[in-house]
Amino acid sequence: MKQISLFFYLSLIVSALFAQVPQTLTLNKPDLSRGFPVMKALSLRSSASVFDEKKLSLQDLSDLLWAANGINRPDNGKRTAPSAMNSQDVDIYVCMPEGSYLYDAVKHALLLVSAGDHRALVAGRQENMAKAPVFLVLVSDISRFRGDDDSLKMIWAAVDVGTVSQNIALFCSGTGLETRPRASMDQEKLRQVLKGISKNPMLIYLFNC
Amino acid sequence: MKQISLFFYLSLIVSALFAQVPQTLTLNKPDLSRGFPVMKALSLRSSASVFDEKKLSLQDLSDLLWAANGINRPDNGKRTAPSAMNSQDVDIYVCMPEGSYLYDAVKHALLLVSAGDHRALVAGRQENMAKAPVFLVLVSDISRFRGDDDSLKMIWAAVDVGTVSQNIALFCSGTGLETRPRASMDQEKLRQVLKGISKNPMLIYLFNC
Numbered sequence: 001m002k003q004i005s006l007f008f009y010l011s012l013i014v015s016a017l018f019a020q021v022p023q024t025l026t027l028n029k030p031d032l033s034r035g036f037p038v039m040k041a042l043s044l045r046s047s048a049s050v051f052d053e054k055k056l057s058l059q060d061l062s063d064l065l066w067a068a069n070g071i072n073r074p075d076n077g078k079r080t081a082p083s084a085m086n087s088q089d090v091d092i093y094v095c096m097p098e099g100s101y102l103y104d105a106v107k108h109a110l111l112l113v114s115a116g117d118h119r120a121l122v123a124g125r126q127e128n129m130a131k132a133p134v135f136l137v138l139v140s141d142i143s144r145f146r147g148d149d150d151s152l153k154m155i156w157a158a159v160d161v162g163t164v165s166q167n168i169a170l171f172c173s174g175t176g177l178e179t180r181p182r183a184s185m186d187q188e189k190l191r192q193v194l195k196g197i198s199k200n201p202m203l204i205y206l207f208n209c
Numbered sequence: 210m211k212q213i214s215l216f217f218y219l220s221l222i223v224s225a226l227f228a229q230v231p232q233t234l235t236l237n238k239p240d241l242s243r244g245f246p247v248m249k250a251l252s253l254r255s256s257a258s259v260f261d262e263k264k265l266s267l268q269d270l271s272d273l274l275w276a277a278n279g280i281n282r283p284d285n286g287k288r289t290a291p292s293a294m295n296s297q298d299v300d301i302y303v304c305m306p307e308g309s310y311l312y313d314a315v316k317h318a319l320l321l322v323s324a325g326d327h328r329a330l331v332a333g334r335q336e337n338m339a340k341a342p343v344f345l346v347l348v349s350d351i352s353r354f355r356g357d358d359d360s361l362k363m364i365w366a367a368v369d370v371g372t373v374s375q376n377i378a379l380f381c382s383g384t385g386l387e388t389r390p391r392a393s394m395d396q397e398k399l400r401q402v403l404k405g406i407s408k409n410p411m412l413i414y415l416f417n418c
Contacts, residue, residue: 035247038383039272042289042376043241043281063248072252080251081375082390151360158364159392159412162371166290167251169372170379174247181291183368 021099025110027062030070034063034175041174048178051132060177061094061134065103065110067171068092068136069164079105081164084156087144090164093137093194095119100193114193121186121193129180137185137194138164230308234319236271239279243272243384250383257387260341269386270303270343274312274319276380277301277345278373288314290373293365296353299373302346302403304328309402323402330395330402331413338389346394346403347373347412370412 035041056064066072069090072080083089092103094110097117101110122137123130140157147153165181172179244250265273275281278299281289292298301312303319306326310319331346332339349366356362374390381388391413 030248030252032248032252033246035249037242038244038247038250038379039239039241039276040244041247042276042380043239045281045289045291046287047291067248067251072254078255080254082254082256082378084392154364155367156392158367159371159374162368163375163378165368166372166375167379169291170247170376171251183293183365 021112021115023112024107025101025112027065027108027110028059029108030063030066031059035171036174038170038174041170044173045169046173047169047180049180051129051178053131053133055133056177060175062108063175064134064136064168064171064177065092065094066108068168069103069105070108071105077106081160081167083160083163084145087146087156087160089140089142089144089157090160091139091141092164093139095122095135095137096133102194113195116193118190118193121189124185126182136168137190139194230321230324232321233316234310234321236274236317236319237268238317239272239275240268244380245383247379247383250379253382254378255382256378256389258389260338260387262340262342264342265386269384271317272384273343273345273377273380273386274301274303275317277377278312278314279317280314286315290369290376292369292372293354296355296365296369298349298351298353298366299369300348300350301373302348304331304344304346305342311403322404327399327402330398333394335391335393344413345377346399348403374412 036044067080069079069081069092071077078086079088081090093113094101094103095118097119099115100113100118102113103109104111119132119135120127120130122135123132138161140161142150142153142157145153145156169179169181171177245253276289278288278290278301280286287295288297290299302322303310303312304327306328308324309322309327311322312318313320328341328344329336329339331344332341347370349370351359351362351366354362354365378388378390380386394413
């Protein structure tokens, strides 16, 4: 009986949260004419240490995710970031105040993974950063690689995560956004929130405008 | 006596090679206004499979290396690519027909490491690529990281190599050059040629215009 009640209340809470948060957030078409020349973007590339709380516009968020690991050749589904043997192993989770989403590159949309604000889990000990409006969590799914050598797969995964992370950094420096790559976070709790991720390389980004 | 003769002939050969190849190749100042808008560079990012033999201009080579991992903030020596705890662990070796060089970011110059054409060692089994005019070999020196956890250091190194590699890819797609990241090569022989490198992550790039 206690178990049933508990389930009932939990369901209520979950329903209430989901009612306020869209299950799918359709992103805008990327603006392919946007940004500084690539050499200027490289000259401005830096890791920010101060972030304000201002929300990103839908266009900023759309362009950011497409730049990070979107499909830039719709005829063959290839991405802005290369990956080892085109395994497309890097998924991007987007933590915002209203909830955490998974970026679906094919649909160019965000799919709700977990309602609620999980940014503090990503910020970890750097509490001053927990109010940045968007955190991107890069996760490599090494099961998408062929072969049996797991330690080699971890190296491929880390190279691929670095690749996506620099797309993010240069998109930001090229469009006036602030970002910082980070690798420390509360991985254990994040795994509970971002369902389905396992012990794979993760890298964190945070943003503001 | 035989040993002395051998040493004599080897010295001659080395001297003859070095006489034809500059010990230091001073690079041009980077052109910071160059390239397509960053979103267009991302839209054109792809891995080429065909390369011609045309030599890169000095400006292309200069901008390419600065973009890859040059100093973009001379006041504090920070780079176009972030690195774990700003360890600046990624070195770039440049293999061209006349010799293999190390990129010195502080001097923005190439320092001769080994005269002669070592491109076939980098191309490995992909012999059709061996005539691409420039190969960049990215090598992380994990001794620059603090701490004792070598397997963690290898992950950081791979993330940092991926970061530099995407700088290269976006510089190329943003300026009309062709490139392809590769990870397979004759590492054992390359280690003999590129003195001082150890068993650290390596990633290869090749270019043409």
